[in-house]
Amino acid sequence: MRLIRNALVQCLAVLLLALAVLLAVRPPIPASLLTFYLAVIGVGLGVYITATTERMESFWRPLHALLILDRLRPARWGVLLALPVLAAGQTAWSLLPTRQAPATLRVIHPAPPTQIRFEGRSINLREARNPLRAAKASEPRAFAAHVETGRRVYYQNCFQCHGDNLAGDGPFAHAFNPRPANFQDLGTIAQLQESYLFWRIAKGGPGLPPESAPGRSAMPRWEGRLSEEEIWAVILFLYEMTGHPPRTWD
């Protein structure tokens, strides 16, 4: 009981529990995120220990005893030797050659340019609106026809990668790294304006800015294959099918 009340024991228990929970998560958490989470929890524990003098003393008591008591000499030597050995082991481990490419910070949704050229014409992405969306309120039949056009375009050109249900799991999807975007995910098209999607569809992977590492997206450039209206129509379809409304500021 006395052991459980000790702040050092409590902190170690929390840290180990947090580590166990984070390691149990599936799919595995990226190492960068795991390290960050553990660091924050560690800082939190530091705050917890030092917030009261009594707890701080409770935390240091076993460490102090370890450093000065004669009866703990073997344990002291064990710890003092284990620390540099662990540090050396970690250093050696991190220096081992690996086949894995280094971790990268890829910007998933890079900032679009203000203006793009599409089939020889300038389109201002800041002001561009989906011209077919206006029909939703005024001409429901025409709107349904546009969505239908979008559906046709999608299943002729896009579903192989983005999937039947727009979840980024089409038959080709597993061959790509990074995987095609999952439109059902709340972190993708639900966060974006329609003009952004127009840019991404029209210009594809080759049109990505440097921070998104051009060439790492297999998305083709659809300019020249799809007309402007077809692109706007497929955008309508994506939002209608997923149920996500596009980001607007009106």
Add this chain to the structure above:
Amino acid sequence: MAKPCRNAHGLWLSPATGGWALAAGSLLPALSVLAAEVAAGPAYRAFPWIGSRVAVWIAAEVHLMFAAFVLGVPLFAVIVELGGMLTREARYDRLAKEFSKLVTLATSITAIWGGILLFLLVTLYPRFWNYLAGVFLPTLWVYPLLFLLELISIYLYYYSWDRLPGGAGKWLHVGLGVWLNGVGTALLVLANAWATFMMTPGGLNPATGELVSLWAAVSNYAWMPINIHRLVANVTFGGAIAAAYAAFKFMAARSAEERAHYDWMGYVGMMIAMWSFLGLPFAGYWLMREIYAYDQTMGITMMGGFLSWVWIIQAVVISVLFLGLNYYMWCGLERIAGGERYQPFIKYLLAVLVLGVLVWATPHSLVVTPEEVARMGGTHHKVFGVLGVMSAKMTAVNLMILASAIGFLFYRRANKIATHSRARLLGALQVATFGGAIVFIVYLGIDGYFVPPIVRVEQYSVWQVLAVLAAIVVTAAIDLVLFRHCRFIGPIHWGRMAPRSQYALVLVAVTFTWLMGLMGYVRSASRQHWHVDKILEDTSPDAFSPTLGFAANIVSLCTALFLGLVLLIFWINSLTEARAARPTAGAAAVPPGSAAAD
């Protein structure tokens, strides 16, 4: 200017506050001569060693930090003075005067850095300066006059303190303080117009770039959100620096009275910093909303593009502030008789704060290896990916604010026992209010994933904020009733504070300074290769975005410069104090054992 000239980008901070130096009155003739020369002269000149951009960056940032301090401290100094007048407690008056003294010392350094910034802008970026002066010419005439008024008001406010000690004279002095703050706020909003115009310009003919409306140029998209954001942030910053000053004095104190006084001063500074700080995230959301409304490209550049990781750094840094401020408060329970009753709750509040940090700082774009991407089945993690978007972060921040407010209530009642006849009911009401707010915030946070972004941004985020504010106001009001005629367990032992708590105050001040620098960088960097967004392009050799690491180094350098100069001010202040008589215990100083907590 008939056609927008292709031009600069690297002005990391606005030239806005450069006008400080105009107050000296000596720069106006020089400016007009230079302005006439630039039409035929070069667009840019080079600065030796560090380059023009970094030179302007440092001058602007350090100047801005001092300006924030000089404008922020009088805002609460006058409130503290008024409090002292109404409660007839001399310690408040002494505290307000001490705050003001720091301002008078810092004002001259502010002006010097403003002068440096202005000379650098005019000489290194003459074409840009010429353009901005052309758009804002009338304001450049008003600004130095305002500054002159500010300068006179600051000195008059401080030096008339002892000459207007009581009665009508004291009211006049408080009125002078209010006037000083009015002038200071006018300066702030005017300078903000220049800064925000560079970012979200308005009032221009889109085809020619010529000015159509000066008012529209001033009241551009980002102007009002920045005004509010900076006004509040200046108070926070001023409070944090004043608290660090108190910590410095506390640790150097040689008597119990001195320690008690500076412990109390640190507490007041920290409270000012904390309560104003809680309002900052709300002002920040508004600013970002306006930026997105102005141009999604700029919004995505900041939040999702190459600057997105700065927001993760920001989340970590603000988390340090949350933890630092709460930590100080928790340490403070030890100096209050009865405070030990609330210490067991610290772990729960800390758990909310730590979980909040984990959610807030979870990035949307992860740093991953190709193998990790393959294992996750995509670039987003199926479990933690949902934490990378606004709904989760808004919820986390609001819960962190509520946890801080609950912590403060614990602190406030630490040495009190409620004797109200309906104490149980009132206590239950407080619990129900906090509980209701938490449930409501979490509900909106979850539902926020399933509503259009416009609803999330314009309605849910506002409701969450209102729920937090309502909970804080209602529970504080109940607390006032609950403990109006309470029984005190014992005194607050001012001065009996662990040194580690004072380091927390210093940490908060350093962190806040660094955060200001970082956010200044983000705001300016969002323009990328433009001096004035989409109007005046940067064609200088510095027309590229530096790496985040480089930016962080410059921000650190600015922070070190600012804090070094602040330390110099503290030291100069201590020289004058050494000659003055020490305060007598009991009269002006806080008694080491006092029941007052607020």
